[in-house]
Amino acid sequence: MDLSFTEDQQAIVDAVKEFCAEELAPHAAEVDASGEFPWPQVQKLAEMDLLGIPVPEDYDGLGMDFLTWGVVGELLSSGCTTTGAVYGAHMLAVYPILAFGTDEQKDRYLRPLARGEAVGAFGLTEPNAGSDAGSVATRAELKGDEYILNGSKIFITNGGDAEVYVVIANIAPEKGTRGLTAFILEKGMEGFTFGKNEEKMAFHSLSNRELVFQDARVPQANVLNKLGRGFRVAMDTLSVGRIGMAVGAVGLAQAALDAAVPYAQTRQQFGQPIANFQAVQFMLADMATEIEAARLLAYQAAWRKDQGLEFEKQAAMAKVFASEACTRATSKAVQVHGGYGYTREFQVERYLREAKLFEIVEGTSEIQRLVIANRVLREYQS
Amino acid sequence: MHIVACVKVIPDTHEVRFDPQTNALIREGVPLIINPFDENAIEEALRLADQHGGRVSVLSMGPPAAEAALRTALAMGADDAYLVSGREFAGSDTWATSYILAQAVRTIGDFDLVLCGKQALDGDTAQVGPGVAERLGIPQVTYAIELTVQGGRARAKRVLDDCFEVVEVKLPALMTVVKQINEPRRPGLKNVMKAKKAPVTVWSTAADIGADPNLCGFCGSPTVVTRIFAPERTRSGEILEGATEERVTTLVTRLRDLGLRSTA
Secondary structure, X not given: OOOOOOHHHHHHHHHHHHHHHHHHHHHHHXXXXXXXXXXXXXXXXXXXXXXXXXXXXXXXOOOOOHHHHHHHHHHHHHHOHHHHHHHHHHHHHHXXXXXXXXXXXXXXXXXXXXXXXXXXXXXXXXXXXXXXXXXXXOEEEEEOOEEEEEEEEEEEEOOOOOOXXXXXXXXOHHHHHHHEEEEEEEOOOOOEEEXXXXXXXXXXXXXXXXXXXXXXXXXXXXXXXXXXXXXHHHHHHHHHHHHHHHHHHHHHHHHHHHHHHHHHHHOEEOOEEHHHOHHHHHHHHHHHHHHHHHHHHHHHHHHHHXXXXXXXXXXXXXXXXXXXXXXXXXXXXXXXXXXXXXOOOOOHHHHHXXXXXXXXXXXXXXXXXXXXXXXXXXXXXX | OEEEEEEOEEEOHHHOEEOOOXXXXXXXXXXXXXXXXHHHHHHHHHHHHHHHOOEEEEEEXXXXXXXXXXXXXXXXXXXXXXXXXXXHHOOOOHHHHXXXXXXXXXXXXXXXXXXXXXXXXXXXXXXXXXXXXXXXXXXXXXXXXXXXXXXXXXXXEEEOOOOEEEEEEEOOEXXXXXXXXXXXXXXXXXXXXXXXXXXXXXXXXXXXXXXXHHHOOHHHOOOOOOOOEOOOOOOOOOOOOOOHHHHHHHHHHHHHHOOOOOOO
């Protein structure tokens, strides 16, 4: 089992590591405090050709794989969680168009997304459709050669700032999930507006807006995949998104460890660095072990996808494990910092607040466990 | 126009450590980076080529690992890369290095401008750039913070200790640049990956660049570095106590006692 990167992957990892250390990490706290969408950081991601990593070169992407996309996502999250989150959510528009788009749709939408000229977003969640994604109520009705959408989405990451949206609506509610259909929408389309941006526990500069459809007019040509095939689009996209959330959680947990260790080595109590005390050492050991395990689970899921193997179970495992490990790691990081860890002067309190998001977004831990159990039970059926 | 940017690969000075016993520099396992001022030289070359049209060649003399630095320059946008690397060149001091680089520049040929960083962070001599200019018989302008080219002439604003100086020179010429001249562009991944496959010309013997082997490497070096070490700290500082007025008086007295006089 060869767990090393290829030369190309290593070159990319080295370049991105340097980029994160020099351009992202020094401004991460500032970006979070500003409350504004991190356009300068996204601009840099575009200039670095980071927004289309798994998109073929024919469509202006880097022509690499999802493992590379995942590793880069981990590094970006470690450097600046907000930028990492924008990067992860962007793929939720890139992937469905890449996987299901017609040549015309790829030409029109995949290119600008891959070049970073447009930011992407994915609209599934509604006030009454969270874990119960199948009960999406946004309605799409055919009128002439346009679909008219009515309804709303909430908590949409990059909502309001993204230019390209993949939205799930129902063309035939009487058919339940078999009526769900994916549409590509552009910011500025008639009837498509934005509602409030949620004020959250953390990630203050990440946009999580309402998408509002009031007789929104979407050309027929913007149906993604086939009519009634939206549930498939959503599930496949979420599987990829899970890998993104897993690596994002790993990156954040790593940042927490990177803060805790030097602190423990410098802080003295009882005449010595607290890193000498077993109680602290055990915390650091547990953090490091879980980060390593989460990282490998996530990389494996991505690798399986790249190999064309079934990866939904591994993606769910990676997501649930990494997110919960991240909450534990960030909590330990605050604990290692003691009183100082609870103050705004240090970044670890922000890390702990940010960690919780990963347990909820893109399929709660509970949903992930259902996905895993479903697959596991199937494996044992004779 | 054709610009040649000279680049040196050095140990990452942030990672440099000294052996506590011998106080000598530990070189093993230290990552190599492009000398930061040379990044400014590459960027300036690219900037001028963008503005006036033309080619940028990058040249380095060093170990095989220097090829990575040349590929970074290619990723930034340089057109051609040349590496002078071989046993005959090893152990060169600045005298031999400037000879070798000048020969390499002649072999590349047909240049309008040679750009170098003002000095390398490991040797800190700032001698090689001027040495290359002398051997090529072209004018040299050092410590350039601003550079413009027009009609076969270059105009440089030099930053000196206590003033700026604007100098105009006829091309071909050699310039050394300071950090403040520009912000080196960070290559996008597409260019990084393209550069990995690009050809790099390697010259491994003195004959390849028409150089006399006796003037290269150890045998061509009149100077030898016998030891690099960190000075031992023998004296500790003294912190003056008391009210500000008191401390100022004490400080002035101490400085006077040490024989330091004001020139005002």
